[in-house]
Amino acid sequence: MIRILIVEDHPAMVEGLRKILSESDEITTLDVATNASKCMAHVKGYTYDVILLDIMLPGSNGLDLCSEIIKVNPEAKILALSTYNQRYYIETMLQNGAKGYLLKNNSKEVILHAIKTVHAGNTFLCEEVKRILRQHSDHSLALSRREIEVLRLIADGLTNKEIADKLFISPLTVDSHRKNLIIKLGAKNTASLIKIAMSEGFVSV
Amino acid sequence: MIRILIVEDHPAMVEGLRKILSESDEITTLDVATNASKCMAHVKGYTYDVILLDIMLPGSNGLDLCSEIIKVNPEAKILALSTYNQRYYIETMLQNGAKGYLLKNNSKEVILHAIKTVHAGNTFLCEEVKRILRQHSDHSLALSRREIEVLRLIADGLTNKEIADKLFISPLTVDSHRKNLIIKLGAKNTASLIKIAMSEGFVSV
DNA sequence: TAAACAATCCACGAAAAGGGGGATTTCATA
DNA sequence: TATGAAATCCCCCTTTTCGTGGATTGTTTA
Structure with a gap:
């Protein structure tokens, strides 16, 4: 029996997942957490076979939460489940330890197949996600830590001088x-840079 | 019996809604449409009591679809159901005829209460949506048609000159x-203008 | 019908960003 | 230990945006 923790804050979505999971006799939904702290409380008290983790959670995000879970239990098999297909989310989630x-x-x-795949110790990416990761895998989309930091300050309306002061x-x-x-993200100028950055998830809304 | 059409493309979400709706004996889910054209086909062939309409649909969006439905059936009671709390989405949806x-x-x-409220001929807005509409209702967030047009071209990286040529x-x-x-959206410069515009939904990802 | 707003156009000077170079140091890792 | 990437800093010149002010012509609408 694959014991599941669902981390998701949309009641209707939780109902749907429960229903779908209950249709497989290999899977059982043990617990549901509707935010990050409840999730951590569950994870600290029990070892689940697979954790279904949403990315948008009230007051926090699945990216950081994923790291937190892995810190507590490095063996955790986390399957990210999200509406968001932004490249940055996907890459960060996998870097942070999602399977x-x-x-x-x-x-x-x-969904059922993904859970079984992850439980068996393999990686699962759905077709659209695979496609997104293939896209521009040539044109270097990898931004450095500092670049992302600067990017977010630019998005907040700071000028070069203001950012310089802030970062010394x-x-x-x-x-x-x-x-x-601008070059890395293939933008024309700062305006389109911000649009692309938000589309890719580097800057959150 | 309140006859419902669910317009939603996430299978798990559909399952959850079906489950929740089935718990009320006043409500019955008659049909499900997973995209705009299937939705229109259903709407043209039948008059539902309430249409549950998602905003993000494959290849189209709920905003336009809402207008389309109202065009076919001006009496349609549409209840928007979305993850997105952007002001622009909410306002446009209501302008386009959602109840x-x-x-x-x-x-x-x-969810059940919202459906009953809309069915009874009243308007339903959930608490968070009400709060969003109250916020900055003072500081004029209303953008004109032309402004939104220009805004989207700026977001695409066009300069004033290029936009001028395009719009004659x-x-x-x-x-x-x-x-x-910049003034209306309370931005500091073009970069933050784009960030705010995307947060508010004026420019889509 | 007067007021309010949308959409258009303008001037001037200052500030910021863009384009195209180049250079050094540090740090990880292959 | 050499290679490469990240992070830092620099120059010159052009283009674009920003901040301040205006003005005119329509079209809603209270």
Whole structure:
């Protein structure tokens, strides 16, 4: 029996998952957590076979929560389940230790198959996610830590000078980062840079 | 018996809604549509008591679909059901004829109550949506048609001159729109303008 | 019908960003 | 230990945006 923890804050979604999971006699939904702290409380008290983890949670996000869970239990088999198909989310989730990434528009069959795959110790990515990861895997989309930091400050409306003051570096350095960001994300200027950054999930709404 | 059409493309969500609705003996789920064209086919062939309409649909969006449905049946009682709490979505949905707006994080009780309220001919907005509509209702967030048009072109990386050429107006006019947009949305510059615009839903990802 | 708003256009100067270079240091890792 | 990437800093010149002010012509609508 595969024992599941569902981490999800939409009641209707929880009902649906419960229903779908109950149709398989290999799977049982043991617990449901509707936010990060409840999730951690469950994870600290019990070892689940698979954790179904949503990305958007009230007051926190699944990306950080994933790291937290892995810190407590490095063996945890986390399957991300999200509406969001942003590349950054997918990559960060996998970097943070998730064993799979599943979009919510998948059928019940795919959902069940994903859970079984992850439980068996393998990685599961749904088709659309695979496609997204293939896309521009050539044109270097990998942003450095500092670049992401600068990017978010730009999105908040700070100028090169203001960012420089905040990070204790030269405005010229910030300008270099900005130019590199524009090139890396294939933007035309700062405006489209922000649009792309948000589409990819680097900057959250 | 309140006859429902669910327009939603996440199988698990559909299952959950079916389950929740089936718990009320006043409500029955007659049909499910997973995209806009299937929805229109259903709406043209039958008159539902309430239509539960998701905003994010494959290849189209609930905003336009709402107008389409109202065009076919001006009496349709549409209840928007969405993850998205962007002000623009809420306002546009209501302008386009929806009778209610419900966020997916609401409990089954609220969902059932919303359906009954809309069916009874009243408007239903969940608490968070009411709160969002109250916020900055003072500071004029209403953008004109032209402003939204210009805003989206700015987000795509076009300069004032390029936008001017595209819209057959003077670059100075575009500049005026840009400045007004920055003031109206309370941005510091174009970068933060785009971030806010996307957060509010004026520009989609 | 007057007021309010949308959409258009303008001027001037300051500030910021963009384009195209180049360079050094540090740090991880292959 | 050499290679490469990340992070830092620099120059020159052009283009674009920003901040301040305006003004006119329509079209709703209270």
